[in-house]
Amino acid sequence: MYNPTVARLTYRALLGRRRALILFALPVLLILISLAVRLLTGADDSTASSILGGFALATMVPLIGVVAGTGAIGPEIDDGSIVYLLAKPLKRPSIIFTKLVVAVGVSVVFSAVPTIVAGFILNGNSQQLAFAFGAAAAAASVAYSAVFLLLGVITRQAVVFGLVYALVWESLIGSLVPGARTLSVQQWALALAQKIAGDGAGVSSDVGLPMAVVLLVGVTVAGTWFAGQKLRTLVLAGEE
Template identity: 45%
Template sequence: MSTVTWITARGLFGRRRFLMLLPLPAVLVALAVLCTSLGVDPREWGPPVLVGLGLAVVLPVVALVVGTGVLGAEIDDGTVVHVLTKPLPRWQIVLPKLAVATGVSAVTVAVPIVVAGVLADSVRLGVALAAASALGALAYSALFLALSLVTRRPVLLGLVYVLIWEGLLGRFVSGTRVLSVQQWVITLADRLAPTDLLTAAVSVPVAAVLTTLVAVGLTILAIDRLRSFSVAGETS
């Protein structure tokens, strides 16, 4: 498993797509610093920056780029054949890749979200946002990794989920918020550091249970789907 983890990390950091992870976190920090330096009330800029940008855009987009890349890129360029020919149980392939995707996404988001949280409210809020984002990164990564194995257009479907389901429908159809990773992250962060800057739409038990179910369920799906891959990289 350590070998798969190393190969996955090296491949991820060696691809140009990793550079796509840097602009959005930088914008998040820049906006937080700018609003603070201009003396804008945190109650005015906190929700749109922390939630509207940080949790609604930076976290899912970073997870989408990384989650679809740890295995999807190997499927696209055909190098997945070398992985599938190894005498390894499929879970020993999926779990390290999920761990890398979750770790990279969580760390990439943690730094800017902590800075923004501290500037908006307190160190406690910054740490709470980072911790909740890490759990969200796990759920998102499991989702996008599974998508890379069930469809040839995982990025497109991932964007549909993030932009349409969580973004558009999440604003106007309250029922969709129950199945929104973004809302789970907001709820968990607000539970760890209660603040007026965050508005939870689901209960803590629902957020915790659904985060766990999604992470575990989609990981099992990814493992099962990888078992159905032929050496040619096509699913049966």
């Protein structure tokens, strides 16, 4: 299923100058905020949990997912260069799967790793908060990559829709509106962070861990499958 040539081309597109600047900007901002908070307030578990959950997981991770997920295929569809890739003897699900792997890899590197680093800066990984939120960021990155990759296939306004979802639903509604939290990737990932950090760490989710795992896996599988089907339909439409 995994195609090294497709992966290499996708990595090159994602890590181009413009997108690389965006991918680096948010992790650098997280690290700078963490350094400033640590210098001003010292090590504090509650503060660390607020920053790692409120900024890293709720804002940085979905935004990086937007860049990585939509950027893995959206630009190729927009400029028509996807035709050259589809002309090759490659199965459409293989193309989608490879691009998902690349998007997940980029998202995890630019989301989970900085989150762990920020956690160590903020409180030295007290109560396993750095690893807890790092694992949550990695899990969320997988689901976000699948969702935004699907958006990149089905619409040319994928970045716009992705930003609206990331900033409005995940960062705002998913954090503040109780009824909507159960439908938030952020909350599903928080269930994993809560399990790792323990009940005394002040990390909580509105979704239990078993259900959260089911939802994360389900969204990832469904998004990947639908993207493959849509790409196949796109080719048939072009041939007609």
